[in-house]
Amino acid sequence: MNEADLASLRRPADRIRERIDRVLADLGATAGDLVRTLAPAERPLRRADLAPVQPALLAVIDRHRDFVQGVGLALDDGHLADSPRWMEWWRSEGGEPAEFVRHNLDPEHNHFYDYVGKEWFALPRANRRATVTGPFVDFGGTNEHTITLAVPVAHADGYVDVLGADVAVEGVERLLIESLRSAPQDTVLVNEHDRVVASTSARWWSGTLLQRAPGDGWSDAVDVGGHVSWRLVGTPR
Numbered sequence: 001m002n003e004a005d006l007a008s009l010r011r012p013a014d015r016i017r018e019r020i021d022r023v024l025a026d027l028g029a030t031a032g033d034l035v036r037t038l039a040p041a042e043r044p045l046r047r048a049d050l051a052p053v054q055p056a057l058l059a060v061i062d063r064h065r066d067f068v069q070g071v072g073l074a075l076d077d078g079h080l081a082d083s084p085r086w087m088e089w090w091r092s093e094g095g096e097p098a099e100f101v102r103h104n105l106d107p108e109h110n111h112f113y114d115y116v117g118k119e120w121f122a123l124p125r126a127n128r129r130a131t132v133t134g135p136f137v138d139f140g141g142t143n144e145h146t147i148t149l150a151v152p153v154a155h156a157d158g159y160v161d162v163l164g165a166d167v168a169v170e171g172v173e174r175l176l177i178e179s180l181r182s183a184p185q186d187t188v189l190v191n192e193h194d195r196v197v198a199s200t201s202a203r204w205w206s207g208t209l210l211q212r213a214p215g216d217g218w219s220d221a222v223d224v225g226g227h228v229s230w231r232l233v234g235t236p237r
Contacts, residue, residue: 012179044081120148173198185234192229
C-alpha cells in the first residue's frame with residue numbers, strides 16, 4: 001500500500017478517534033460531577049436520590065446530539081437500598097426530547113437485562129478506565145447495532161457505577177464515509193476481535209467476523225488509537 005492509500009485511511013481513523021475522545025472526555029468530567037452530586041445523600045442510596053443526576057445526563061446528550069443517542073448511569077450491585085440494580089438511562093433520537101429507557105431488571109423475567117455481566121459495564125468497573133465496546137445488538141434498549149462508550153464512577157463508599165453513552169453504528173459509519181475523500185478500495189472498520197464495526201460497502205455488515213487471508217489483496221491496517229482498539233483496512237474489491 002502506498003503513502004496516498006495510507007493517508008486515505010488515516011484521515012477517517014483520526015476523525016473517528018477524535019470524535020470518540022470528545023465524548024469520553026465529557027463522560028469523564030460528568031462522572032466527577034455525579035460523584036459530587038450524590039456525595040451529600042444519606043447512605044445507603046435510594047432510587048429517589050438519583051433524581052439530581054438527570055440534568056447532567058441530558059446535558060451530555062444535548063452536547064453530542066449529532067453522535068450520541070443515549071446516556072445513562074448503571075448502578076453497581078447493592079449500591080441502592082431499595083433496588084438490587086438500576087439503570088438511570090435516557091435516550092433521544094432526531095432532536096426529540098430525551099425519554100427514560102426502562103430496562104427489565106427482574107432476574108426471573110425472560111427478558112432480564114443482566115447489565116452487570118456486559119462488557120460495557122464490567123470492563124470500566126474492573127479496569128477503572130474508559131472503554132469502548134461493541135458493536136452489539138442492544139437487546140436491552142433499542143435492538144439496534146450499538147457502540148457503548150463508558151467510564152467508571154467511583155464513589156467514596158466503595159461502590160463503582162458506570163456512566164455510558166450509546167452510539168448507533170450508523171453514526172460511526174457516517175463519520176467514516178464523510179472523511180474518505182477518495183478510496184480505491186472498500187474501507188472496513190474492525191474492532192479488536194475482527195468484528196466489523198462499520199464499512200463503506202454493503203458487503204461488510206456490522207457485527208460480522210472479518211476473514212482476512214494472507215495475499216488476497218488486503219491492505220495493511222491503520223490503528224484508530226486512543227481508547228479505541230479498532231483499525232481500518234482497505235478491502236479487495
